[in-house]
Every structure is written in structure tokens, then in C-alpha cells.
Amino acid sequence: MSDDLSVQAPFPGVFYRKPDPESPEFVQVGDDVQADTVVGLIEVMKMFQEITAGVAGKIVSFEVENEGAVSAGQVLLVVR
Amino acid sequence: MTGLTSIRRVLVANRGEIAVRVIRACHDLGIEAVAVYSEADAQAMHVREADAAVAIGPAPAKASYLRVEAIIEAALEAGCQAVHPGYGFLAENADLPRACVAAGLTFIGPDADVMTAVGDKVEARQMAEEASVPTVPGSGRLATPAEATEFAEQVGYPVMLKAAAGGGGRGIRRVDDSATLEAAFVAASREAEAAFGDGGIFVEKCIVDPRHVEVQVLADTHGNVVHLGERECSLQRRRQKLVEESPAPGLPEEVRDQLWAAATRLAAHVGYTGAGTVEFLVDSATLDFYFIEVNARIQVEHGVSELVTGIDLIAEQIRVADGQPLSFGQEDITFRGCAIEFRVNAENPRQNFFPSPGQVELLKLPGGPGVRTDTGLDSGDTIQPFYDSMIAKALVLGRTREEALARARRALAEFEVTGVHTTLELQRSILDWKLFTRAEFHTGSLDDFIVEWVARGDH
Structure with a gap:
């Protein structure tokens, strides 16, 4: 587990895994991501901000479901 | 009562x-x-x-x-x-x-069918025309750049090209002269086709540097329709209103009369009931006005109309819904002084207005003569990240605009919020901004001021 890297919410809000309801998810478990890969959006007070992985690796799990409430620093997904 | x-x-x-x-x-x-x-x-x-x-x-x-x-x-x-x-x-x-x-x-609130009808841009515009309320001159759906050029020559440049199936600003282009119209038409049509699967385009006259003025109406279920005057709402940041006032400064009596009459005519025509707002763009140069839309709800800035008329709009909404006739007529509504509202939001104006949710350590609201504050927070409460960024609305009333501005300076100086970033400092600076104090602004002015203000830095 020591190789696991977490991607955290930089600020609180609602986490979205898709750019809009009709589109597929930005990324899935098993996808390889780079530091600048967009992994989701966080809506804070009606403003949508793209969240990038910040680390490189393969996505192991999502810790927050689509449209789930998140607090600042909360782990969104785990990358290995 | x-x-x-x-x-x-x-x-x-x-x-x-x-x-x-x-x-x-x-x-x-x-x-x-x-x-x-x-x-x-x-x-x-x-x-x-x-x-x-x-x-x-x-x-x-x-x-x-x-x-x-x-x-x-x-x-x-x-x-x-x-x-x-x-x-x-x-x-x-x-x-x-x-x-x-x-x-x-x-x-x-209004009847569901009325709400649906006024909420549809095309239908609302059509109803405005039926009620002889001026609308922004626009063409029907056009097939060729030549047709667009012909229409643009009629109404005068600049014009806006808009997607017939449009929404969300996509497929909208401003065209300043005939030389660039054809290329813009082709591009807008292609963009509309890609975004909406429909390349249909219509052309609208572009109102340059307009003011946003809206009329508060109130109607009961017995056919009575009154207005509570107008609100000047041009001070917006990216279409979000930050400061509103009533009356609209510098509008001649006859223009105000025409705006009021147009708004009540439209409300009566659509069978509106309860409190509603009819929004207009006013050409700063000619003072010609054009209907934009009806807001079928109570609005954030309703308080400025309450201050100048003494009428509780929410209580009236409830009475109307209860089936009661309005207890006053238009002649009973009098306007006194000038009211201004400042929206204090949990945003950091020095970081592109990034939202600033979190716990409000101290919320010290202003008070005294001619000051009203509406808020849903107390010291120690948390501003949630899930909803809008409003902390409070600070409203002032003065016998004249000068008195209201003086009260606003005093009230915003008393106002204190700690624990989150707010727009308070920006709002205080707006009170020292010449274009605001002289009321020489339009819907684009505040965006320009904010750029200057941010560049100026702390002082």
C-alpha cells in the first residue's frame, strides 16, 4: 500500500466524474494518468473547476462517487 | 392587518x-x-x-x-x-x-402555464410584441449571408448572430460591419450545426453599452396589476448583479413612465399573478428600451423596491396566493428617496472571485437609520460550498441618492466579516468610483472597473 498516491480535493464542493451528464467519465479505474490529466470537476458555489491528478500512475480506486459532497483535503481517488 | x-x-x-x-x-x-x-x-x-x-x-x-x-x-x-x-x-x-x-x-407564485410561457424566450418575446412592448429588433431564421446582410443594413450595425437552436452563448457572434458578416455567418452556422445539430441562424440588433433596468410588478388573481417602480441593475460582474438601486438614476420621467406602462401591460397580457420582474435593456445614448425577459419569481434585489415603496413584497405574494385582491391601487403607491443594495459575497475578488466557503468567525452587520441587512448567517455559522456565495445584502435608503451614498459608505465601513474572503472591500471601492457616484455606467462598466481595481492592489 505504500506505493499508493492519493488525489485530494483542493477545496470543498461536489465532485463530478463527468464533464456533463451525457458524457463518459473523465477517467476510469485502471486508466493511466499523468500529473496534468483531468480526473474530475469540483463544483464550489456554482463554479466548476477541473481537478488534475497531480501525480502519475494507474488509477486503483475512486473514493468518492459521482456527484458526492467532498471536503477540502478529502481523498478523491487512489493512484499507484 | x-x-x-x-x-x-x-x-x-x-x-x-x-x-x-x-x-x-x-x-x-x-x-x-x-x-x-x-x-x-x-x-x-x-x-x-x-x-x-x-x-x-x-x-x-x-x-x-x-x-x-x-x-x-x-x-x-x-x-x-x-x-x-x-x-x-x-x-x-x-x-x-x-x-x-x-x-x-x-x-x-404564478400559475404553472404562465411560468412556462414566460420562461420560453421565443414565446415571451412574442407575447411582448403582442402587448406592444418593444423588443430587440431581430430577424426570423435566415438561410444565407445575403439575407443577414439585408437585415443588418435595415437595423444598423453592430448586430449579433445567434443560433436559432441556441443557448449557453454558443454560436453567438458580434458583427460590426458588412465586410465581416459573410465569414461570421458561415462560422456561426457551422458552430451551431456542431453544437445543436441545427445550423439555423438569426440576426439581432446589438444594443451597445446598454443599461439593465427592470420593473417590479405585482398582480392579484382579480385582474389588478401594479408596478413598484424600476430598479437599475447595470453593475454586474459577468452577468452577476453586485449593486442595484431604485429609482434608476438619470432616467427622465417620461422614460420611466413608458417602462412602467410596458411592464404592467405585459404582466396583464400574460395573466401574471404575484410578484414578478420585467427586464429591459436601455440604450444609454438614445434611452430607447427593449424587453429582455420576465423573471417569474421574487428577486434577490427586491428589497430596494420595498425600501422606496414601503410595501412588503413577500407578504403581498402570500396574500395574492391566498386569493386576496391587492389592498392598494397604483395611485396609492408612492416612491420616496433612493435605495441601494450591495451584495456581499464569500468570494475573493483579488483571485478572480474564487469562492471562499468556510466558517464565518465574526459577522458584524451595519445598523442605524436607513440601513437594512438581509442575511442567513450569524457569527460562527458556516458558509457551505454547495450553494451560492451570498453572505448578506446591505441595503440603504436616503432621501436623495447623495444621502443614500453617504449612508452606504457609513454602513459598509461598519460591516465586518472575518474567517472568509468577501467582496466588501470591492464594494467600498465602488462607492469611491466616479462613474458610479455620477451614475454614468452601463452593463460593461463594472468589469472594466474590477480590472483597474485589481491592478491597483491593496491601498
Whole structure:
């Protein structure tokens, strides 16, 4: 587990895994991501901000479901 | 006070300052108010101030405040006879009034069909034309650049090219002269085809540097329609209003008369009931005005109209929904002085207005003569990241605009918020901005001022 890297919410809000309801998810478990890969959006007070992985690796799990409430620093997904 | 006949308990289907505002109106009318709350709002002021409260779901609005069935269930469970939607959330979703009627509840707002009709841009524009209310000159759907050129020559440049199937600003282009029209038409049509699967384009006259002026109307179910004057709302940042005032400074009496008449004519024509707003663009140079849209709800800035008329708009909404005729006519409504509202938001204007949710350590509201504050927060409360960024509205009333401005300076100096970033410092600077104090602004002015203000830095 020591190789696991977490991607955290930089600020609180609602986490979205898709750019809009009709589109597929930005990324899935098993996808390889780079530091600048967009992994989701966080809506804070009606403003949508793209969240990038910040680390490189393969996505192991999502810790927050689509449209789930998140607090600042909360782990969104785990990358290995 | 006129007692209400059928409404004894109102479900307030909202949160924050507007929920508190509605609860206060209910209490002034001697009726009870029931709050609804998401998991994030269990401790919120609107819950504390209400006579009862019903939990309606998780924090994200989609899972709570935007659920029609949860609102109806809460109203029935709490024994309410009526539902007040506030603004935002479900306020202009006709499914709520429809569901209310189906459940035997009174919806405090316009009829569902009227709401749907005025909410449709094309239909609203058509109804405005039927009521002889001026609209922005626009073409029908055009097939070729040549047709667009012909129309543009008629109404004069600049013009806007818009997607017939449009929305969200996509496919919109401004064209300043005939030389660039053909290329712009082809590009706009291609963009519209890609975005909406329909390359249809129409052309509208572009109103350069307009002012945004809106008229507050109030109508009962007995055919009476009155207006409560106009509000000047041109000071916007990216279409978000930051400062509003009534009356609109510098508008000649005859223009105001025409605006009022146009708004009440439209409200009567569509069969509007309750409180509503008719928005117009006013050409700063010619003072010609054009209908934009009807807002079928109470608005954030309703307080400035209340201050200059002394009428409680929320209480009137409830009386109208109760089936009562308005207790006053147009001739009974008098306007005194000048009222200005400043929206204080939890945003950092020095970081591109990035939202600043979190705990408000201290909230010190201004007071004294001619000052009103509407808020849904107390010191120690938390501003949630899930909803809008409003901390409070600070309103001032003066006998003249100068007196109102002086009161605003004093009130915003008294106003203190710690724990989160706010727009307070920007609002104070706006009071020293010559174009504001001289009322020489249009809808683009504030964006320009903010760029200068940020560049100037702290001082």
C-alpha cells in the first residue's frame, strides 16, 4: 500500500466524474494518468473547476462517487 | 392587518437569506413557517428561525433543494397549505407549481402555464410584441449571408448572430460591419450545426453599452396589476448583479413612465399573478428600451423596491396566493428617496472571485437609520460550498441618492466579516468610483472597473 498516491480535493464542493451528464467519465479505474490529466470537476458555489491528478500512475480506486459532497483535503481517488 | 383565509402554515422551499426573509414575512402575517434543510444545513439560520423543519436529503442541491417530490412530501408531512419557492432552486421550475396543485397545495407564485410561457424566450418575446412592448429588433431564421446582410443594413450595425437552436452563448457572434458578416455567418452556422445539430441562424440588433433596468410588478388573481417602480441593475460582474438601486438614476420621467406602462401591460397580457420582474435593456445614448425577459419569481434585489415603496413584497405574494385582491391601487403607491443594495459575497475578488466557503468567525452587520441587512448567517455559522456565495445584502435608503451614498459608505465601513474572503472591500471601492457616484455606467462598466481595481492592489 505504500506505493499508493492519493488525489485530494483542493477545496470543498461536489465532485463530478463527468464533464456533463451525457458524457463518459473523465477517467476510469485502471486508466493511466499523468500529473496534468483531468480526473474530475469540483463544483464550489456554482463554479466548476477541473481537478488534475497531480501525480502519475494507474488509477486503483475512486473514493468518492459521482456527484458526492467532498471536503477540502478529502481523498478523491487512489493512484499507484 | 388583513387575516389570511386559507394559509396558516407555509413551507419555505429554500435556504439562506431568502428563506429567512420569507419566514419573517410569514411571522409578520401571523402565520407559521416550516423550513426544509439538507444534511449540510441542519444548523442553519433558516432552520433556527422556522417554527418547524423537515430534512430533505444530502448536501448537493440536486439531492435535496432541487427535488420537487421531497418538497411536496415535506409540505404535506408538516401540515402546510402553501409552498414559497424563494429564488433560485425550483423557483422557476413549472414542475413545482404543477406538483403543488396536484397535491392540493397553494403555490406562492404564478400559475404553472404562465411560468412556462414566460420562461420560453421565443414565446415571451412574442407575447411582448403582442402587448406592444418593444423588443430587440431581430430577424426570423435566415438561410444565407445575403439575407443577414439585408437585415443588418435595415437595423444598423453592430448586430449579433445567434443560433436559432441556441443557448449557453454558443454560436453567438458580434458583427460590426458588412465586410465581416459573410465569414461570421458561415462560422456561426457551422458552430451551431456542431453544437445543436441545427445550423439555423438569426440576426439581432446589438444594443451597445446598454443599461439593465427592470420593473417590479405585482398582480392579484382579480385582474389588478401594479408596478413598484424600476430598479437599475447595470453593475454586474459577468452577468452577476453586485449593486442595484431604485429609482434608476438619470432616467427622465417620461422614460420611466413608458417602462412602467410596458411592464404592467405585459404582466396583464400574460395573466401574471404575484410578484414578478420585467427586464429591459436601455440604450444609454438614445434611452430607447427593449424587453429582455420576465423573471417569474421574487428577486434577490427586491428589497430596494420595498425600501422606496414601503410595501412588503413577500407578504403581498402570500396574500395574492391566498386569493386576496391587492389592498392598494397604483395611485396609492408612492416612491420616496433612493435605495441601494450591495451584495456581499464569500468570494475573493483579488483571485478572480474564487469562492471562499468556510466558517464565518465574526459577522458584524451595519445598523442605524436607513440601513437594512438581509442575511442567513450569524457569527460562527458556516458558509457551505454547495450553494451560492451570498453572505448578506446591505441595503440603504436616503432621501436623495447623495444621502443614500453617504449612508452606504457609513454602513459598509461598519460591516465586518472575518474567517472568509468577501467582496466588501470591492464594494467600498465602488462607492469611491466616479462613474458610479455620477451614475454614468452601463452593463460593461463594472468589469472594466474590477480590472483597474485589481491592478491597483491593496491601498
